[in-house]
Amino acid sequence: MPQEYRLILKHADQPGYTPGLDCYLRHGGYETLKQALTRAPKTLPDGKTLSGPEQLRDEVKLSGLRGRGGAGFSCGLKWSFVDRKSGKPIYLICNADESEPGTFKDRQIIYKDPHQLLEGMIIACYANDVHLAYIYIRGEFVEGAKILNRALNEARAKNLLGKHILGSGYGLEIHVHRGAGAYICGEETGLIESLEGKRAYPRIKPPYFPAVLGLYQCPTIVNNVETLCAIKHIAAMGGAEYAKLGTPNNTGTRIVSISGHVKRPGYYEVEVGKVTLGELIHDTAFGGGLRDGHSLKAVIPGGSSAKVFKAGEKFKLRRKGPEGREVEQEIDMLDLPYDFDTLIRAGSMSGSGAIIVLDDSTDIVEALANISEFYAHESCGQCTPCREGSLWMSKALHRLTHGEGREQDAEYLAKIADNIPGGRTICAFGEACAWPVQSFVAKFKDEFVAKGKADEERRAKENRAAKPVREIELTLNAKC
Amino acid sequence: MNAGSTERIPNPLQHQPQFAVPGALEAEVGELITHYPPDKKRSASLMVLHAIQEHFGWISQEAVEWTAQKLGLQPINIYELVTFYPMFRQRPMGKYQIKVCRTLSCALGGSYKLHKHFCEKLGLDPHKHGPQTTKDGKFTVEFVECLASCGTAPVMMVNDEFYEGVSHAKADEVLGNCK
Ligand SMILES: Cc1cc2nc3c(=O)[nH]c(=O)nc-3n(C[C@H](O)[C@H](O)[C@H](O)COP(=O)(O)O)c2cc1C
Ligand code: SF4
Ligand code: FES
Numbered sequence: 001m002p003q004e005y006r007l008i009l010k011h012a013d014q015p016g017y018t019p020g021l022d023c024y025l026r027h028g029g030y031e032t033l034k035q036a037l038t039r040a041p042k043t044l045p046d047g048k049t050l051s052g053p054e055q056l057r058d059e060v061k062l063s064g065l066r067g068r069g070g071a072g073f074s075c076g077l078k079w080s081f082v083d084r085k086s087g088k089p090i091y092l093i094c095n096a097d098e099s100e101p102g103t104f105k106d107r108q109i110i111y112k113d114p115h116q117l118l119e120g121m122i123i124a125c126y127a128n129d130v131h132l133a134y135i136y137i138r139g140e141f142v143e144g145a146k147i148l149n150r151a152l153n154e155a156r157a158k159n160l161l162g163k164h165i166l167g168s169g170y171g172l173e174i175h176v177h178r179g180a181g182a183y184i185c186g187e188e189t190g191l192i193e194s195l196e197g198k199r200a201y202p203r204i205k206p207p208y209f210p211a212v213l214g215l216y217q218c219p220t221i222v223n224n225v226e227t228l229c230a231i232k233h234i235a236a237m238g239g240a241e242y243a244k245l246g247t248p249n250n251t252g253t254r255i256v257s258i259s260g261h262v263k264r265p266g267y268y269e270v271e272v273g274k275v276t277l278g279e280l281i282h283d284t285a286f287g288g289g290l291r292d293g294h295s296l297k298a299v300i301p302g303g304s305s306a307k308v309f310k311a312g313e314k315f316k317l318r319r320k321g322p323e324g325r326e327v328e329q330e331i332d333m334l335d336l337p338y339d340f341d342t343l344i345r346a347g348s349m350s351g352s353g354a355i356i357v358l359d360d361s362t363d364i365v366e367a368l369a370n371i372s373e374f375y376a377h378e379s380c381g382q383c384t385p386c387r388e389g390s391l392w393m394s395k396a397l398h399r400l401t402h403g404e405g406r407e408q409d410a411e412y413l414a415k416i417a418d419n420i421p422g423g424r425t426i427c428a429f430g431e432a433c434a435w436p437v438q439s440f441v442a443k444f445k446d447e448f449v450a451k452g453k454a455d456e457e458r459r460a461k462e463n464r465a466a467k468p469v470r471e472i473e474l475t476l477n478a479k480c
Numbered sequence: 481m482n483a484g485s486t487e488r489i490p491n492p493l494q495h496q497p498q499f500a501v502p503g504a505l506e507a508e509v510g511e512l513i514t515h516y517p518p519d520k521k522r523s524a525s526l527m528v529l530h531a532i533q534e535h536f537g538w539i540s541q542e543a544v545e546w547t548a549q550k551l552g553l554q555p556i557n558i559y560e561l562v563t564f565y566p567m568f569r570q571r572p573m574g575k576y577q578i579k580v581c582r583t584l585s586c587a588l589g590g591s592y593k594l595h596k597h598f599c600e601k602l603g604l605d606p607h608k609h610g611p612q613t614t615k616d617g618k619f620t621v622e623f624v625e626c627l628a629s630c631g632t633a634p635v636m637m638v639n640d641e642f643y644e645g646v647s648h649a650k651a652d653e654v655l656g657n658c659k
Contacts, residue, residue: 139567196520265630267631
């Protein structure tokens with residue numbers, strides 16, 4: 001039976017566990033930091049010496065940790081890109097924007113176990129010679145920001161932050177910076193602009209790779225909340241031991257957020273790749289299955305930006321067969337191991353680890369209209385394909401869900417969506433707004449076409465033309 | 481365009497003739513500025529705007545000018561933030577601000593019906609976009625995007641507080657508690 005594996009959320013939901021420092025210390029908190037700060041330099045066989053911070057960075061490389069914010073990029077590799085010779089200060093920013101629809105994992109850590117995040121952050125900062133760091137938290141987490149500030153003050157009072165942390169001579173200050181309700185602040189370069197006090201307009205890469213030209217044009221590391229907590233555990237148990245959790249190239253644990261039409265929506269920490277998508281949806285340890293009397297229609301496997309899977313969809317993937325040799329197998333969508341690589345090979349992604357389940361009661365056109373309205377609202381507006389495209393798609397879907405559709409709307413939507421991603425925009429939001437449209441329309445084309453056709457027929461009977469979009473634009477639907 | 485036209489570009493910001501920053505707020509702002517490197521005061525602008533909005537409830541023309549001056553910036557540098565970030569209010573809002581999540585998981589959980597319920601109870605138009613305030617200035621209702629609590633849909637915020645799994649009965653109870 002697949003089970004949860006609680007590493008990061010080990011204590012968070014235990015009765016009596018509080019966000020205060022005393023409670024964290026009683027549970028062995030900040031012991032890992034103490035050990036990290038006092039790591040002795042190590043001499044290698046070839047005579048080279050590795051400092052404590054260098055050893056920590058090596059452990060992170062060895063751990064195989066991949067970022068939990070969305071892209072799944074190797075954390076060790078990201079850290080290795082940091083320009084350490086520029087003579088400029090190096091900054092670290094914790095991305096606590098948690099803005100991808102469907103995702104509600106970072107808030108569990110922030111609200112219930114803030115010191116774990118701080119310990120992970122302090123270790124990550126020490127490992128990278130960072131002396132000033134920020135937690136960029138979404139504006140709506142008002143209480144979360146207060147909890148973090150309280151935790152920071154407690155840490156300062158106990159000399160866990162400041163000029164000489166625990167007498168080590170290493171100094172670090174961390175501040176909380178609040179966003180103000182814009183999704184694009186989750187994109188790391190938009191986040192940096194926002195932290196500089198500007199509109200969150202993502203920067204073009206190259207040249208603005210944060211590791212080289214980030215905050216204040218200095219080398220900068222941006223890591224997700226959950227990633228930074230994993231750093232704490234890697235420092236505690238060693239990279240090799242951490243890599244034993246999960247599956248090869250998809251190591252460790254991750255917190256999966258499950259929402260939508262399941263009996264037990266919630267957050268579940270699992271070893272990456274040890275549990276399938278179907279188990280996460282149906283197993284009583286996780287989503288607990290669909291509501292009684294309903295069957296599965298579709299699954300969005302990695303936050304609203306991820307391409308949708310249709311119930312019954314099959315994939316041909318190369319996998320290790322019984323004799324250990326790689327063979328091509330046909331796998332049902334529900335049997336896909338929930339990891340980074342498999343979901344990419346199946347044409348989607350595990351993104352921020354957010355699974356949204358849609359059952360047979362869902363009007364798929366309404367669902368896409370809902371998603372597209374989100375992107376139309378959140379595009380920062382710098383790039384024409386994204387700004388206009390996201391709005392056009394939302395308007396066309398709005399038409400379709402208000403009885404003003406046309407048969408060719410499905411093709412029209414696909415055509416717009418195909419012309420947004422693929423290097424035409426400054427940031428990956430271009431992909432994020434196009435992928436749902438591309439996949440919904442391709443996989444449920446008949447429903448889009450049928451809806452448009454029915455509208456046309458009805459209008460023909462009423463003997464009238466379609467209303468112009470501007471006349472239907474300002475109404476909200478209450479059908480979902 | 482008439483080159484000689486003297487018509488001003490409309491400024492959506494409103495005036496607040498009695499705008500005055502009390503000592504405590506001024507001190508708070510001073511402290512916030514210290515969170516950033518000395519030559520990077522501009523970084524504090526979002527945090528300063530939050531502090532101002534917490535105190536006054538909204539951001540006025542005078543507040544924008546004050547903030548800009550405090551951070552050594554031009555008013556446009558602050559104005560462009562107020563118009564970009566949805567959380568900043570350009571006019572006074574209701575005493576109780578109800579933000580219902582509109583995004584997919586909450587929509588599947590009934591958030592459109594919840595939004596409609598509030599609007600009907602308070603005499604507002606459920607089909608209208610954007611924040612709407614009741615005539616007595618007591619309530620503002622609006623749809624917002626995903627609040628990162630999708631597992632307990634539908635969710636909403638009333639001022640700074642989160643409410644999860646909001647049934648219509650629970651909604652009525654919350655309204656009843658708003659004095
Ligand atoms: C449109 C967009 C929104 C994003 N939102 C978030 C977010 O809310 N939280 C987050 O951690 N990463 C988000 N990311 C990913 C970040 O850009 C960045 O890759 C991540 O914070 C890096 O941290 P990690 O390597 O630890 O995952 C977003 C990316 C894009 C393109
Ligand atoms: S892709 Fe969209 S969100 Fe990203 S920078 Fe361009 S306009 Fe802004
Ligand atoms: S969809 Fe409502 S909180 Fe995420």
